[in-house]
Amino acid sequence: MADTIKQRPVYRNIHISQIVSYRLPPSGIVSILHRVSGAMIFFLLPFIIWMFDTSVSSEISYERFTSAFTAGAGIFPGWFIKLVVLALIWGYLHHFCAGVRHLWMDATHNTTKAFGRSSALTVLVVAVVLTLLLGAKLFGLY
Amino acid sequence: MNQNYGSKRLVVGAHYGLRDWLSQRVTAALMALFTIALLVQVLMPGELGYDRWAGIFSSQWMKVLTFVTIISLAWHAWVGVRDIWMDYVKPVGTRLVLQVFTIAWLVGCAGWAVQVLWRL
Numbered sequence: 291m292a293d294t295i296k297q298r299p300v301y302r303n304i305h306i307s308q309i310v311s312y313r314l315p316p317s318g319i320v321s322i323l324h325r326v327s328g329a330m331i332f333f334l335l336p337f338i339i340w341m342f343d344t345s346v347s348s349e350i351s352y353e354r355f356t357s358a359f360t361a362g363a364g365i366f367p368g369w370f371i372k373l374v375v376l377a378l379i380w381g382y383l384h385h386f387c388a389g390v391r392h393l394w395m396d397a398t399h400n401t402t403k404a405f406g407r408s409s410a411l412t413v414l415v416v417a418v419v420l421t422l423l424l425g426a427k428l429f430g431l432y
Numbered sequence: 433m434n435q436n437y438g439s440k441r442l443v444v445g446a447h448y449g450l451r452d453w454l455s456q457r458v459t460a461a462l463m464a465l466f467t468i469a470l471l472v473q474v475l476m477p478g479e480l481g482y483d484r485w486a487g488i489f490s491s492q493w494m495k496v497l498t499f500v501t502i503i504s505l506a507w508h509a510w511v512g513v514r515d516i517w518m519d520y521v522k523p524v525g526t527r528l529v530l531q532v533f534t535i536a537w538l539v540g541c542a543g544w545a546v547q548v549l550w551r552l
Contacts, residue, residue: 328512335541343548346489352482389460
């Protein structure tokens with residue numbers, strides 16, 4: 291009796307040291323990035339509300355908002371603020387697209403392996419392409 | 433048989449995660465609606481300066497939708513961030529501290545955002 295208990299296989303989550311060598315399918319990458327982007331937005335909420343506050347409160351604060359992207363704000367230089375906003379743009383787009391994928395699967399019950407893979411790749415590509423387009427605008431390329 | 437409380441309470445089975453699952457999806461749909469409403473107004477032709485940008489948020493229906501979005505975001509993030517703590521943080525004390533921090537963080541942020549919105 292005691293022997294059978296000892297021989298039971300033990301399943302654990304992967305260890306943090308295995309993360310890099312652990313190969314995830316596209317849907318797994320979308321899933322972990324959904325979590326990462328959500329956590330990023332959560333921690334940057336005060337910055338997002340600061341942008342909302344300065345951009346809508348008055349014309350003077352609006353000037354402060356726009357100049358933050360060139361002259362910087364507080365101890366943060368303009369390029370750094372642009373990079374943070376770029377990260378937020380990607381985070382929002384990825385979280386949005388991955389969320390729509392969830393809702394689509396909930397609504398249609400389309401949970402085949404093939405659709406899981408193709409929709410995951412679509413989410414990854416759409417989020418990155420739109421980020422590049424908006425990022426080019428943010429950094430004044432057009 | 434039908435007693436579902438005390439020591440005979442059914443602690444596994446359907447419906448226990450349904451409320452969180454459903455609220456996360458409903459709040460997500462509301463935030464998506466806000467995103468589309470904001471995008472449509474931003475992409476309207478014309479110079480996007482302070483007047484037009486602030487004007488978007490000062491109409492009453494947009495204020496209501498933005499308020500709904502702020503509350504939705506706090507609720508949505510509470511479910512999501514709590515899931516993260518429950519997955520990765522096992523010690524009960526640390527988890528409680530992080531969950532209290534999450535609530536304080538979200539309530540504080542929501543209050544600030546509502547204050548900005550209601551000044552317009």
